[in-house]
Amino acid sequence: MTWLRYVNLSKTVLRLVVLLLTLVLSSTSFSEEWFRVRWVDDGDTIVLSSGEKVRYLGINAPEIPHEDQAGEIFGWEARNFNKRLVYHKKIRLEFDQVRRDRYMRLLAYVFLKDGTFVNAEMIRQGYAYVLYVRPNTKFFKFFLKLQQSAIKRRVGLWSKIKDQKYLFIGNRRSRRFHSRTCPFGNKIGPRNRILFKSLFDAFRNGYTPCKRCNPWQYDIR
Numbered sequence: 001m002t003w004l005r006y007v008n009l010s011k012t013v014l015r016l017v018v019l020l021l022t023l024v025l026s027s028t029s030f031s032e033e034w035f036r037v038r039w040v041d042d043g044d045t046i047v048l049s050s051g052e053k054v055r056y057l058g059i060n061a062p063e064i065p066h067e068d069q070a071g072e073i074f075g076w077e078a079r080n081f082n083k084r085l086v087y088h089k090k091i092r093l094e095f096d097q098v099r100r101d102r103y104m105r106l107l108a109y110v111f112l113k114d115g116t117f118v119n120a121e122m123i124r125q126g127y128a129y130v131l132y133v134r135p136n137t138k139f140f141k142f143f144l145k146l147q148q149s150a151i152k153r154r155v156g157l158w159s160k161i162k163d164q165k166y167l168f169i170g171n172r173r174s175r176r177f178h179s180r181t182c183p184f185g186n187k188i189g190p191r192n193r194i195l196f197k198s199l200f201d202a203f204r205n206g207y208t209p210c211k212r213c214n215p216w217q218y219d220i221r
Contacts, residue, residue, distance in 0.1 A: 034090040034113070043078030043128055045105070046086060053105040056119045057096055058143050060131040060208060062157065072217055074157040078127040085118055086110070096136035107136060123147050126156020131208050132175040144206045151200055161216060163200040168215060170194040170207045177202040182213035 039047040043061025046054050061078040065071035093108040101107055110118040119139070122128035123146045130143045151158050169185035170177040172192045178185025196202040199216055202209075209216045 029095050031093045031095075034092055036090050037086045037088060040079060040083040040087050042075065043082045043122065046082070046110075053103075054093065054108050054110065055101060055103075055105040056122070056128075057107050057109050057136050058131060058133075058139050059119050059122055059128040061122060061128040072214075073160055074127070078122070078157070081125065081127045082118075082122065085116070085121060086112070089113075091118070096138050098136055109139065119143070120146055124150060126150040126153075126158050129157075129203060129208065130206050132206060140206065147206070148204050151204060158200075161199070163198050164215075165198050168196040168199065168202050170196055170202060170205070175207050176210050177207040177215065178210040179213045179215040182210055182215070184210055184212055 035052075036049040037046050038049045038051075041047065041053070042064050044056040044059055046056075048054060061082070062072035062075040063069065064075040064079050090113055092111045092113075093106065094111065095106075095108055099107055112118065119128075120143065123130065123143050130140065130147050132140055150156060167180055168177045169180060169182070169188060170193070171185075171188050172194050176184075177196060178188075196205070196207070203216075
């Protein structure tokens, strides 16, 4: 039965290798190094002193104007609040499953030396909303609770947006929601389709507005 002992030994070695890899990966999910913020692009993107760009994980802030697109409501307010939080300060980065996006920006959860969780603070104060992108979903439920509280308190952008009492179409798989006339929304199959009775209902359930139809930008207080 030598071959059985060999098989059992191989399984044991494999388990040890998997355990070792797990420990190594978990130990490198955050950086012990502190980085200085050189510039703040907008409400969810910063530039480090090294020139590396960092995109905040799990959140999306309203856009400021760019050459090829108009800005969104509360874009400058979000950018300025983010600047007050991190500009010229030292930060620590924590990562999730995927570390870079298609633009090669670092994807990270950002912490200040005083313990402030920057991503969470942007949502808590109403300067950003939850963005669900798999597989980087470690803090999704935590962020969603903060967002629900911010909506209830009507702070930040939630004080500027009217809770539109229309039907919105959501996609259970992507967690995006659309206006009734959006071509992307109308392509969602019955299995993944969910309807929301109001704008805030979609946000309270952790859905993010579609970039094509941008349903939350129409009716402003």
